[in-house]
Amino acid sequence: MADGLTISIDAMGGDHAPEAVLDGIDHVARKEPGVRFLTHGPEERIRPLLETRPAARAACEIRHADKHIAMDVKPAQAMRQGKGSSMWNALASVEAGEAQVCVSAGNTGALMAIAMIRLRKMEGVHRPALIASWPTANGFAAVLDVGANVQADASQLVEFAIMGEAYQRAVRGQARPKVGLLNVGSEDQKGHEEIRFAGRLIREAGVDLDFYGFIEGDDISKGTVDVVVTDGFTGNIALKTAEGTARLLAGFIKEALTGSVLSRAGALLAYPALKKLRDRMDPRTVNGAVFVGLNGLVVKSHGGTDGLGFASAIDVAIRMAGSHFREEVSANLARLAVAEVATPAAAGGLA
């Protein structure tokens, strides 16, 4: 399915670049020999590393870039000084139409800021958003925004709903994902005004969505809905709180299973099951947050990931690029615009 696809890669982004990045490419190139990679970074560092990664070597075209953006640089500084860096050039390849999607494990703030300059917002989108994949009891939910913006008003939350729903269809192949708004209770009068207004807007905007209504924090992992809509402040805190909780519990389990001779023996017997459990909880398999709402696709890998994790981010990029994600977002946004024009008084009265 991915034949003919070209992916633009920031080879110097992330804590273990460029090695982890090239490992990730190699991993994917072995499964998907039809995909091409434009690999942005210093040629003298990348070329020797490709020698030991033959699948990546066959699929990569090196695009030389001297500079790279450090992980701790502020977004404003990255915008001013980032020109010619591996990240900048990786995004420019998407802008120029040479590649269909860009993947970077670099500085998140810098990536979002430069992507906004190079690719610009899609027509009808006021705030691009960052989508995370969240493991649930019955698969994966898309949660957005997880940190592109710190605040969101009601109409931006509606845009997030539209983009998240299209994402879930594109990346997870769900025919009709269920969409929920994250709140502190499920009743209509719960939460603050923007949330309640967003709930009414989604219901009344004429957008073709399976809207479930409000959900609470524990509904995310339950899998009550497939798309969780929230502002970037709340979404970022929810995501990191869940990661922290999972890490704490994993530590407790490890402690319990290595604490005595008997429990170590028990853990040995249960090893295959525990290994499967560990794989299931492996954060690398859900790596790849997607920056949506731009005239181009951008996937952000965790900065600390290894080759396997980077390969997961490339997988997300392949699924996004092979889908009608942007067309479907555009179609739904157009419907939203029509609905807003049709009911200006109602919207104004509530805002």
Add this chain to the structure above:
Amino acid sequence: MADGLTISIDAMGGDHAPEAVLDGIDHVARKEPGVRFLTHGPEERIRPLLETRPAARAACEIRHADKHIAMDVKPAQAMRQGKGSSMWNALASVEAGEAQVCVSAGNTGALMAIAMIRLRKMEGVHRPALIASWPTANGFAAVLDVGANVQADASQLVEFAIMGEAYQRAVRGQARPKVGLLNVGSEDQKGHEEIRFAGRLIREAGVDLDFYGFIEGDDISKGTVDVVVTDGFTGNIALKTAEGTARLLAGFIKEALTGSVLSRAGALLAYPALKKLRDRMDPRTVNGAVFVGLNGLVVKSHGGTDGLGFASAIDVAIRMAGSHFREEVSANLARLAVAEVATPAAAGGLA
């Protein structure tokens, strides 16, 4: 330490009332025979249940109340129609000075609303808050607000910091708890304006707090700080998201350890360790959210808890009532008021 203490109990609050409530009292009365309980509820239901709970019977004085407030009643309705109910009367006993603290497993919104009317806000507190105890890698952190208010401005966040810090000293016996503000990054410029302003206010307000600065969601479970300050919307979602994540992982572990004959045998060998783990993760041991900022102490138990969980909530009440919690909050709020008067221009310029 608890001799001479009187606790007012809403015997009819919670899904398993009054049985679970009386079980909880019985459990505590066996360890703490010096504590008295004013038990509000229908005498004809409570008296026979005390026959089989001799420790509770010895410690309880029944205060007859015909009515009780249903779990699904809206706060406004509870305020209008709640007079004479077991919850209302339990709070009134604290108001009248007959009891030092009230415990209820009833309707949270109703409890907060009636407590506000009966006990009123402490001088200097603009918004009472709900504190949850959160298990971390090195003990328990206090997280507030977890849902009493949906929004909080900077000066309210400062009040939460003061109350949370005093709570941690009172309930956990920590000499100098570390306080953090929940945000989407640790740098000074992260987050929205209210959070950044709250950070400056805490630093500059002349309040004697060990202020760590901003923390992120994953810091809560890590135990980076002892007191996590946030608005009620974010706190409620973080708490429920963590509960949901813990429940999902517990399900995954159970599935892994019962999935095959080998893993079941392994789980059997590791049984003592796994049982200890289960106890450690038992939500009943951290039951008892505290509603702070009123002229009286109110502890809210989970509605669905059993006797052991209700006993945990009573334990929290005993620790709060035996401490100088309210005096310390008052002293710090007074210092805050002095600092605010001294720097009105600076505060006004930022607000």
